[in-house]
Amino acid sequence: MSGRLPDSPTQIFDPKKPVKIHFRGRSITAFEGDTVASALLAAGVDTFSRSFKYHRRRAPACLSGQCSRCTMNVDGRMHIKTCQTPVREGMVVEPQGPIAFDPAGAADAFSWAMPTGFYYKMFYKPQWFWKLVKEVIRAMPGNMAKVKALPAKAHFDSINLSPDLLVIGGGLAGMEAAITAADAGVRVVIVEADPQLGGFEAFQAEAGFRRTQASISRLAAFPNITLLTGTRVTAIYPDGLAVCMQESPSQSAQDCVERSYLVRAGATVIATGAGSMPMVFAHNDRPGIILPEAAQRMVHLWGIKPKGRVLLAGGDDHIGEVALALYKQGVDVVGVVDFREAGLRKDLQSALADHGIPVWSSYTLTDTRGRRRVTSATVTSIDGLQSKRVRCDTIVASSGRYPRHKLLGQIGTRMLYDAALNFYLPEQLPANYEAAGRLLGLEDPNAIMRQGAHAAINALKHLGVDTNTAKVAAVEPADEAPMPVRLQPVIEDVQLKSKTFVCYCHDVSAKNIEQAIDEGFDKIETCKRYTTATQGACQGGMCEANFAHLLARKRPALSARVLPTTRPPVTSMSLGAMAVGYHDHPQVSPLYHTQLAHGGNSLRMGSWIRMVDFGDHEAESLAVHSTAGICDVSMFGKFRVFGPDAEKLLNRIMTRNIEKLNGNSTFYYTACNEEGVLVDDGMALKMGEHDYFVTTTAARAAVTEEWLARWCREENWQVNVVNVTDTKAGISLAGPMAREILSKLTEADISGEALPFQKWMHMEVAGVKAIVSRVGFVGELNYELFCPASQGPYLWDAIMAAGKPLGLVPFGIECLNICRLEKGHVLPGIDTDSFTNLFEASMGWALDRNKTETVGKAMLDLTTHQAIKERVIAFSIEGRSPVTEGALVVDGTQQLGRVTSIIYSPLLKKTIGFALVAPHDNWVEGGTVTFWYDSGREAQASFAKPPFYDPKGQRIRM
Amino acid sequence: MAFLIDCPNCGRRNPYEFRFGGECKEAPGPDADLNTWCEYLYFNENMSGFQQEWWYHNMGCGDWVKVRRNTVTHEITED
């Protein structure tokens, strides 16, 4: 095993289990337990990606999922954080764009020409020049992913969890919280972003590792803890939903590429820890410049020796501890730079001195050199007077600790800057949220564990668990104060050069930020937008502290280190995983499959899949007029409305008077909203005392249910409204032969005397109990049958079998459309829009003027004598016409309205239709309707008075 | 802070289970003039803060509930 340190007790990879992965056409041997990034680093890969603007070489800085420098294409998936992706046999890893030789890298040399916001100040004169330039700009960014389909088998899934307690973060604090809560008997989900538990403590050499192992084995004993590793909590939404994303959830099920866990917990402990802030110095982005946690992880977890001579730099004792630990693993440590005057703790100083490692206190880093990776650093005294170059191949640098606070921001908790500590601490958290661990600035492992337990106990109290009797050991909260962090002092002239990066994602330098402030962008929000700092893929995780620090230095009065707003997601989530829970469920009628078998052509229309036709809608319409047709009307909204106040309710919504409906009568009704706008129509059947069967248009059914419920609630009426839309199939049987067909199937007397137009009766048809009514929609003798949905297909087949010898044909909605236009039926929502009132719909006849309680009546009364704004008119054209729905109705330059329905009637040999138009003199018998359509073609029609067919309505009364 | 709607039948539920019915308004009386009606129909208090509003639990019990909600913080209180 090349490139690895000797076996150590803290390693988490298994050198006996090799795994082969493919990188840029070559095969790399990794080991089980490796991440893609650790495998590549061990194999000596220096460059992982190119930067956004200048195409500078970039390699992982944090190895803990924070920075976005290690993102690559893994198995065809874009922008994968390789530092948190476990290796798998045969995995294909590709950088996104050229990394070895990148011609666009020339941009780096021209950065002087790209000051902040340069694109706002250039290229726009003349206009054609900008059109060229923008195409160049589009092709420029580094680390751009290609949009390519995933393998066909790839899929995403989603799991809902509702534990009592959600613990976010599997470090010492989180594990202790989970154990404490689980011990009290509640169900716990603990989520950790790394592939393994342990967090920060796991890579603090052997002592730390053993401490985490102890917690891990204690945790494993609880069956009521669900452990999700390799899972990032990307967001906590306003309703309390925590969305967790897990990549490649199962080693065996390779097809599932990302899974979401949607967690709704009773209480939540947030223990997301803290990370290191990068130091701000010139050329601080070169490969080989890493954060302390990256060095520690490499050495302790994966046995990877940081390359060559290693220089460390920082402003706290931790950097000294890291230096010692690296040295003990055989790393060539060439020095420690500490920007504090007092320097490192005495014991650390002497230990380092014992090993001959120089420590430069009151010094900081100001610059680096190197091409493929760093080769030397400039170390400068804080006063700026002394400077020297130190040869090194790796720099481990950090200016202090920074809380991973983004989830706190999402639950509405602001982070307040504590000037004494130089640390951001959360203000009061909402009820049922707790924070714990390094997130709060704690350092001592024992204090962290106690505080984790304490957070769990508070959470248990929220959950109503009696923490006195529960098996919970009494735990005192941590008494340790947060560790003060020294923010890096800045040596203006030498450190803030143009290549001193603050935002790595967008190549934003300290100089860029300074310039933006000078130009007047000195509010954090405007500065952030102008420079684009903190807006990259890392979500500001790496840069916002330094960004706020630099802004506060320049404008101390303006922004007391306010952090930018945090918005979901904290880390990116794939579109595929986000989309899993959403399903589009079109409705199908119970007669859907039966109709398909009869040759129906289906089409999705709104929420329903309906039959357009059965081959030839014109022939179908002729059959309806000459013999008979059968049509599925199951999609009508269907309601049973009964109870003592049923009449009050129906009189509220219907413009006609329900009390005029007697015996076994039915009537056609219309309904308006409070504006008097026509919104619905349908049939009402009186079933008995205070008992009605009501149909609505298909599109309106769901709204009708709410609408009825609203009035019942407002008025406290005693009415039951049962939506039977899905439980009843509806069949319309129409045509001169309809009675003969139906009589073959029923014993009931269906003669014109026994069951005349606008009456209904219960009867058995082919043994199926049905409500059969006489309606007039298609202009012929017409029965509407409603039966239990499950028996619908049988009834349809029975009617078809009985009717076929008599010429019965199935018909679809196109034919229905011909027939209703022949009869001049206006369809609400089709021939009218959300402004058309009942009068404008030419349906004033349907308004009972004496009934005051009708919804919309007041507005209709108040506007009765006002000039109408638009109205529905009918028109006809001899023969066929190329005019379609949507054609404009015009008079010269004046636009009067539009065609809402138009169709050719083979019976009338005319094209007929409706238009919704403004008032005009032409809307009289013999008047001309002029259409303007298809970019300026004109056609003419004659104004007409419907109905076009059987104006006296004799045929529907047969 | 949790944005949840109190349904008397189903408990605290996600707002997307409901259809928002708007702020509660008093309908004009029988003698109201056109201006009064237009104001009622088209104009809203549109409160940034607490307002009384209607919610219909369409993915739940199918009942309308009146809720007093703070439209800025989503806090819900008894009135």
Next chain:
Amino acid sequence: MATTKKVLQYKEPEKHYDVVIVGGGLHGLATAYYLAKYHGVKRIAVLERRYIGSGGSGRNTEMVRSNKRAHETLPFYKDSLAMWDDLSAELDWNLMVQKKGIIALAHSDGELASMRMQSDSQRRAGIKIDMLDNQQIKKMVPSLDVSDQTALPVLGAQFHPEGGTVHHDAAVWGFAKSAARCGVDICVGIEVVGFNVEGSKVTGVQTNIGDINANKVHVAVGGYSSEIARMLGVKFPVVTMPMQVMTTNIMAPFLNYYVASPRLHWYTQQTLKGDLILGGQLDPFSSWNSYTTWEECSERVATILEYFPDLAHGRVVRSWSGLCDCTGDSAPVMGPSGIDGLSLDIAWGYYGFKATPACGKYSAEYIATNKVPENIKAFSLDRFFNRQRVREVIL
């Protein structure tokens, strides 16, 4: 080369102005600019309580278009769209105007009819518009699934070649910079808390730092208009709702147009930077909180993925929302408020961004001349009382 010339300049407010504009968003800044530059008004203040462009101006999806339906409003939108072209040169600031073209997909015959009608209306108003069939769509957007395998298959589209995007922040800064150079005082951190009205005439505003007198006051506060209404003791015909938007990781250029599905309430475009903007639906309830929600984001992503299946491994990196004060007729309120000297530019819902130049131009004209310009007559507040609402229905 770099210039250290100040782009943004703020002032402390004076005690008296000819015109005070409430709201330092795009509409307010543009109005101030046109007033100063073209109407010679000398003493103008723009009062902003947070930072300029902090509301809807910085929270939109950068779309500019003029594909509304109601024919009486088309000249206004046409004007606005055309004005963007010359603004970069006029403001001496690259607004990154990209007239990339907007493709609006139709999923039913009804929608096709509606689009044909809309298109013909627009053509009659002199706006370029085309209808596309699926073959043409596929050629322009190869990654779009126009097969019959999607939930609601694509049946055709409307193409608006002159629609596109403008960089929203650039527009804010461009107007702010030019307004300041024309002598406008842009005052941030100044919150208007009330109005001084004498008789039927406005005389100034009350602010967190005291009264500021003004001959005329103009309200351009975006989604927050009802807060102004409460100060005036009136109501406006609006409901405030958030619109949520997401953006993704950076991808190589693959989408050259703005693609939208009005029926499924989504739109997407790829920015110059390479990320996708995803969004399109108002939240179904009123809210003054610019949160984002899982329900909306996941549904939006799902409906978009249905048509761009290759994007399944694309990654959402950020989401945000803006407040929209929406009227029932999808048209704004501009012009007189009913109080002398107080003018309105409100109720812009989710379509205020594209209208910026025309709003600035016509608001300025109205403030300067006291005559309602022809092109904004349809947007009067009175229309809600005299049944003249704009028939801007989307079918």
